[in-house]
Amino acid sequence: MKYTNKPRINTLSFDDDHGKRLKDNELRACTWNVRSLNGIGADARLVDVLIKNCDIYWSGHTNKRSFGVRFVVGERLCRQVLAFTPVDERLTAIRIKAKFFNISFICAHTPTEEKDDEVKYTFYEQLERTYQRWPRHDIQVVLGDFNARVGKEGVFGPTVGKFSLHNETSPNGLRLIDFAGARNMVISSTRFMHKKIHQATWLSPDRNTRNQIDHVVIDGRHASSVLDVRTIRGPNIDSDHYLVAAKIRTRLRAAKTMEQKTQGKLDVEKLQSKQTANDFATRLSHLLSESTTHPEGIQEQSEHVSKAVLPPREKLVTSGHEKTTGTMKNAALPPKEKTLPTGLR
Known part of the structure; x- marks a missing residue:
């Protein structure tokens, strides 16, 4: 066996999923904090890395190049979008039609540990209002960059899993646990055993420090529907965060058709x-x-x-001959733009 000093290059793309085909009763929800999508061609590169055919929903500043949250919806789900709610530059929500329970996704970007407590308190108040806006019988999923390290302390009970990358919880982690525990939610990103390289979601510039600060949180009634959460290290768009993918078991509702009379x-x-x-x-x-x-x-x-x-x-x-054709499409939605850190397919 020959050994070389050349670095190993991981060419795994988002669509490959280690050669496993996404089943019809599985949904993949991902979160990814990218540095910036304001550069020329940045959004096109992101779409090329994630999903070739997609719709993108954006929430953030219109004249200011800072923050912003987006949803990228794959071709399989484009016609299942029921509603999209842009909140601000740190929060946005989308609702997907499914067979038994509709799915409400909230994409969040929490202030960092260095921010004032007042800023964090305001953010979680807004997150609470956004969470309460959706029907309670939906499958509720909150995902994004929470800038929160969640430890393995047993005092948090079923809210936190046993396989976190960290042993101790940070102040932002306590806020996240309080939010999830008060609403009977589970931090699914700490419930699955993986290698450390597949747990870390952020890499420091000196490449010596790795943290697990991007999370996927789901309501406790449907916690068993989450089949896996792990970091995917292959996709690269010059970000210090890795793509975090959650595989959720659910059945999507087939697109309905309606009769539409054509001209005779x-x-x-x-x-x-x-x-x-x-x-x-x-x-x-x-x-x-x-x-x-x-x-x-x-x-x-x-x-x-x-x-x-x-x-x-x-x-x-x-003449008396008429035929019926046509497909029922979703109701009109807010404008879509090509940028994002959260993907659904």
């Missing part, structure tokens, strides 16, 4: 009959003369004539 086929041969042609002209003139609107512009006049043509055409010229 025109039977032009009927116009060869003088009687039909005269009836058509008479009805059209009658409808135009009865109209109470008097459009001024050319486009308005054209639309007015087109609407007047429809009734006599359907009665005299349209």
Whole structure:
């Protein structure tokens, strides 16, 4: 066996998942704190690393290049989005339609340990209001960069798992545990045994310190639905954080279809009959003369004539054959922009 001094390069991408195909009853929810997406082509590189076909929902400053939280929704879930709620530059929420229970995701970016307690208190108050906004029967998931080290102290009971990277809890970790424990939630990112390299979510600039500060929190009723949470080290977009992926067992609702009548086929041969042609002209003139609107512009006049043509055409010229096609799409949602740190697929 030959040994070399060349560094090992991990080429694992987000979509590979170690060669395992994502099952139909599994959902992958990820969180990733990236440095900045304001550079030229940064958002395009991020989408290329995560998911090729996706919709991106953004919340943050419109004229200030600081903070901001986003959701990237994969192609499989694009038509399952029920609602999107941008809160501020540190919080945003999205609701996904599923078969038995809908899923509410909240993406959070907590202030660091150095910030004043007042700033942290304000953040958790806003997080509480956002959490209370969604239906209680939903599967509630809060994920993101909490800047919180969670220890292995047994006093926290079922709220914290046994496989945290750290032994002691930081002040931000206590705030996170208080928030989760008061709402019967579980910090799932500490419940699964992995190697330390697959637990650490942040790497210091000198590459000597590793912390587990990005977490996935889910309500206790559905804690068993989380099959795994681990760090994926392959994807790289020049960030000091690693991508954290949670695999959740759930069934998505199939896209519903609705019947939509298309315009009937025109039977032009009927116009060869003088009687039909005269009836058509008479009805059209009658409808135009009865109209109470008097459009001024050319486009308005054209639309007015087109609407007047429809009734006599359907009665005299349209054939009896009709077909039904079409797919029901989701209701209109707020504008989407191409940037993010949280992905769903």
